Amino acid sequence: MLYAVLCYNDESVTSAWSKEEEDRVMRDLTGVQRKYVEAGKLGPVARLLPTTAATTLRHAPGETIVIDGPFAETKEQLLGFYLIDCGSLDEALDFARDLSTANPSSGSYEIRPLALYKPGELPS
Amino acid sequence: MTDTAWIDLALVSARPQAMGALLRYFRNLDMAEEAFQEACIRALKAWPKSGPPRDPAAWLIFVGRNSGIDKVRRQARETVLPPEELLSDLEDRESELADRLDGSHYRDDILRLLFVCSNPALPATQQIALALRVVSGLSVRQIARAFLVSEAAMEQRITRAKARVAAAGIPFETPDAADRAERLAAVATMIYLVFNEGYSAMNGPEGVSADLCDEAIRLARLLLRLFPAEPEIMGLTALLLLQHSRARARFDAHGAIVLLEDQDRRLWNRGMITEALAMIDKAMRHRRPGPYQVQAAIAALHARAERPELTDWEEIDLLYQTLERLQPSPVVTLNRAVAVSKREGPEAALALVEPLGERLSGYFYYHGLRGGLLKQMGRAGEARVAFDRAIALATNAAEAAYIRMQLDHLAAETGRPHLAEEKQ
Numbered sequence: 166m167l168y169a170v171l172c173y174n175d176e177s178v179t180s181a182w183s184k185e186e187e188d189r190v191m192r193d194l195t196g197v198q199r200k201y202v203e204a205g206k207l208g209p210v211a212r213l214l215p216t217t218a219a220t221t222l223r224h225a226p227g228e229t230i231v232i233d234g235p236f237a238e239t240k241e242q243l244l245g246f247y248l249i250d251c252g253s254l255d256e257a258l259d260f261a262r263d264l265s266t267a268n269p270s271s272g273s274y275e276i277r278p279l280a281l282y283k284p285g286e287l288p289s
Numbered sequence: 290m291t292d293t294a295w296i297d298l299a300l301v302s303a304r305p306q307a308m309g310a311l312l313r314y315f316r317n318l319d320m321a322e323e324a325f326q327e328a329c330i331r332a333l334k335a336w337p338k339s340g341p342p343r344d345p346a347a348w349l350i351f352v353g354r355n356s357g358i359d360k361v362r363r364q365a366r367e368t369v370l371p372p373e374e375l376l377s378d379l380e381d382r383e384s385e386l387a388d389r390l391d392g393s394h395y396r397d398d399i400l401r402l403l404f405v406c407s408n409p410a411l412p413a414t415q416q417i418a419l420a421l422r423v424v425s426g427l428s429v430r431q432i433a434r435a436f437l438v439s440e441a442a443m444e445q446r447i448t449r450a451k452a453r454v455a456a457a458g459i460p461f462e463t464p465d466a467a468d469r470a471e472r473l474a475a476v477a478t479m480i481y482l483v484f485n486e487g488y489s490a491m492n493g494p495e496g497v498s499a500d501l502c503d504e505a506i507r508l509a510r511l512l513l514r515l516f517p518a519e520p521e522i523m524g525l526t527a528l529l530l531l532q533h534s535r536a537r538a539r540f541d542a543h544g545a546i547v548l549l550e551d552q553d554r555r556l557w558n559r560g561m562i563t564e565a566l567a568m569i570d571k572a573m574r575h576r577r578p579g580p581y582q583v584q585a586a587i588a589a590l591h592a593r594a595e596r597p598e599l600t601d602w603e604e605i606d607l608l609y610q611t612l613e614r615l616q617p618s619p620v621v622t623l624n625r626a627v628a629v630s631k632r633e634g635p636e637a638a639l640a641l642v643e644p645l646g647e648r649l650s651g652y653f654y655y656h657g658l659r660g661g662l663l664k665q666m667g668r669a670g671e672a673r674v675a676f677d678r679a680i681a682l683a684t685n686a687a688e689a690a691y692i693r694m695q696l697d698h699l700a701a702e703t704g705r706p707h708l709a710e711e712k713q
Contacts, residue, residue: 176514177302180507186298217513217526218567220574233571234517254570278567280560 167208167287171243176215198283208287209248212280219277222258224265231258236275248282296336300329303346304426305511309398310350315357316461318405318423318451324357325349331356396515397463403512404472405454407479415450416479417486422447425504435486435501473516477525477581480508484529489684502533523572524582527565531588534561546691550597562592580616583608602631619645623655626662635665653682657692664695669703 182190201207216235223230247264251257254276261274307328311321328349342348406420418436421427433443464472487501509526516522538552547553569589572582587608594600609625623645630638639662642655649655660675676696683689 175302177511178298180510181298181302184503186294214564214567215510217510217517217523218564218571220571231574232518233523234514254567254574278563280563 169246180215202286205286208285210281210283210285211248212282213277214280216277219275220254220258222261222265222274222276224268224273225271226269229262229265235277236273238273241273248279293333293337295341296333299336299341299345300332300349301426303349305399305402305424306346306395307349307353308423309400309402310346310394311353311357312402312405312459313394313398313461314354316459318454318459320357321353322423323360324353327356327360328353399511399515400464400469400472400476401460403476403479403508405459407472407475408454408457409475409478410457411450411453413482415446415453417483418443418447419450419454420479420483420508421501421504424508427504431500435490435498437490473512473519473522476512477522480505480512481525481529481581483508484532488532499536502529502536505529506533518575520572520575520577521579521581523568524579524585527568527572527585528581528588530561530565530568531585531592534558534565534592540687544687544690545694546687549591550600554595557592565589565592578611578615580612583612583615587612600631602628606632619648620652620654623649623652623658626658630662630665635662638662639666651682653679653684653688656682657688657695660692660695664699669699673699 198207198210219233219235221232221234221236223232247260249257249260251260257276261276264274265272304325308321308325311324312318315321315324331352332345332349336342402424403420406423407416411419414436418432421432421435422429429444429447430440432447433440436443438446460468484502484505487498487503487505490498490501506526506529509522509529513519513522513526534557535549535552537558538554538556539547541547565585566589569582569585572585587605590601590605590608606625606628609621609628612621613625622641626638626641629641639659642659642662645655656675656679660672660679663669663672663675673696676692676699679692680689680696683692
């Protein structure tokens with residue numbers, strides 16, 4: 166069984182980390198990851214840029230709007246995610262628009278650039 | 290993380306919101322600060338036992354408000370303090386509490402707090418000191434260290450700033466759209482000032498100046514979280530990130546300035562650059578250019594160039610022209626002259642620089658750039674005079690050292706010692 170582990174924290178706290186704290190946390194996390202990488206169990210690892218870098222495309226039948234900032238509604242749940250290599254935000258928005266067209270129901274697509282990406286070695 | 294480390298971090302990150310709300314309650318900066326201090330002391334006592342509250346800011350606001358009100362009462366009637374548990378045991382009431390501290394005030398509370406520190410009537414140094422003290426919660430000693438003044442002098446500066454803020458009156462009415470825009474602009478300027486203070490003192494006391502830059506970036510991100518659709522705040526955040534991304538490359542091991550084109554670009558912080566570029570992308574979609582966005586776009590062109598010779602000087606020149614239209618200033622024209630010198634050579638740049646002499650005669654960079662251009666054109670004598678003027682106007686040792694190096698080059702090229710040496 167593949168599991169996605171999604172990390173949540175208070176951004177105003179993590180953005181107040183000093184450089185030393187930041188480095189230490191990242192080092193410790195890498196230590197945890199190594200164990201699972203060596204066991205061939207760990208897939209992609211991604212760290213997202215702060216929500217201030219996010220843009221959200223909201224899709225409802227008949228209209229699609231683009232909003233600055235992260236997805237902030239609570240009545241919808243996270244159902245899946247994509248990683249895509251785009252030259253610009255507009256290209257990423259086009260991809261999200263295509264998805265929203267293919268999926269007739271209402272929904273939102275938060276577009277968040279990555280701060281860090283490790284592809285992992287999980288067999289497909 | 291040790292017990293107190295997580296508490297410190299929680300207190301620091303909750304501070305703007307808690308202080309903003311307490312300022313709204315007490316309508317007085319000193320009272321708000323005292324109430325917040327009191328709440329922090331209680332947090333340090335209560336949190337190690339009870340664990341972190343779900344919403345630290347709400348906890349601090351509630352406790353701070355009670356202790357503040359209590360203090361007023363005590364001063365008035367000398368009544369007995371309610372028991373500690375009543376004040377700080379909020380375990381069960383927390384969610385209800387968070388609701389009551391109505392989230393709708395949240396944004397305007399923080400903006401007001403930032404805005405009182407950005408009062409244009411305050412000189413820049415007072416704005417910076419006040420913001421670092423009140424919003425960021427730096428100690429007077431830390432701020433004094435950053436400004437290279439004594440603690441007593443800084444204490445006095447902050448007291449004076451607070452008195453001016455109180456005299457000017459703190460705006461408590463809910464701002465309309467125009468007020469908000471005005472406050473945002475003032476706050477953006479203040480954040481930029483905080484950054485600049487750190488940036489220009491980068492070779493000052495170890496670490497302190499970089500802390501100011503980090504703090505400014507934190508405030509910019511905070512502002513952007515509150516106003517996520519403001520392209521100029523995106524531009525400001527991107528600009529600060531891009532400038533700060535070069536921090537490790539700006540000085541060599543001896544503290545001497547390394548010019549942008551000579552910097553080791555591998556030392557640039559890629560994480561900050563990535564974030565800034567994403568922010569600029571977002572801002573551009575609004576098609577509402579402003580000075581911060583344009584400056585960020587210029588900095589981004591430098592960041593995108595893997596080698597100095599790949600820099601898109603034509604685009605930079607165009608962006609500076611846009612900036613000249615948005616925010617006409619001789620300093621902007623001076624900066625554009627650098628781009629022009631790269632595109633068209635030193636003669637064209639000098640033609641742009643010369644007319645600025647009257648207004649920039651007291652400006653280090655004017656004489657520095659002019660000297661550099663004259664040197665490139667082989668007019669060594671005039672270059673030497675310009676460099677000497679620049680040295681006299683240098684605001685720190687690194688600037689002076691850089692110009693001295695230019696003079697040494699000149700002396701080596703022309704076989705004559707420069708004036709600064711002749712005087713010694």
